[in-house]
Amino acid sequence: MEIKICCIQNFQEAQLAIMHGATALGLVAEMPSGPGVISEDTIRKIAKSTPRNIDTFLLTSRRNTKNIIAQLKYCKTNTVQIVDSLKIGSYDDIRRSLPKVKIVQVIHVVDSSALLEAKEIAPKVDAILLDSGNPKKKVKELGGTGRTHNWKISKELCSKINVPVYLAGGLNPENVEKAIRSVHPYGLDICSGVRVNGNLDETKLKRYIKNIKNVL
Secondary structure, eight states: OEEEEOOOOSHHHHHHHHHTTOSEEEEEOOOSSOSOBOOHHHHHHHHHHSOTTSEEEEEEOOOBHHHHHHHHHHHOOSEEEEOSOOOBSOHHHHHHHOTTSEEEEEEEOSSTHHHHHHHHHGGGSSEEEEEOOBTTSSSOBOSOOOOOOOHHHHHHHHHHOSSOEEEOSSOOTTTHHHHHHHHOOSEEEESGGGEETTEEOHHHHHHHHHHHHHHO
16 A cells, blocks of 8 residues: 655655555645645755655646646656646656656546546556546646545545545545545555644644554
């Protein structure tokens, strides 16, 4: 089970997450809404100081692949998490320019149309991440909502998609065991569920990872 701790704020939080079992870190660049945004300078520093066996995810809301590539080249993460749909360019643009960077596309599970979207996108990316945002709102919600979505849709999607699927959205130490048993995802992604006043909370983090390991 891949364990991604998102909204990492600084090097100390990165170390804490890795120490307790995180296999991936989420580093949030500029967003229209939601928590955890840090500067690209900070993302770059964390990414460059993280062990190579840990995935570093750049969360980007950019929709033009030229801009995404430029952001990746500066931030130096080994994975990109695209939280909105691409508007200009294609995933192949990113692959040609940065062949070692893994591409993860977020799909926001608003309704069952997420399954059709995932089937279309899956062959083009390295993984899908299911979240509970809503890109159609006036101020886009592209993650960090703290809400769960319909896990029945997520379960069906996991069973029908041939790439790894991460589950995000409203996870916490109390519901993570049920989430794993209900959805059977490849990985889990959490932000607010292990934080207190915006800061990564060691007690919540330890309980969250302990409860994950109870299921495995």
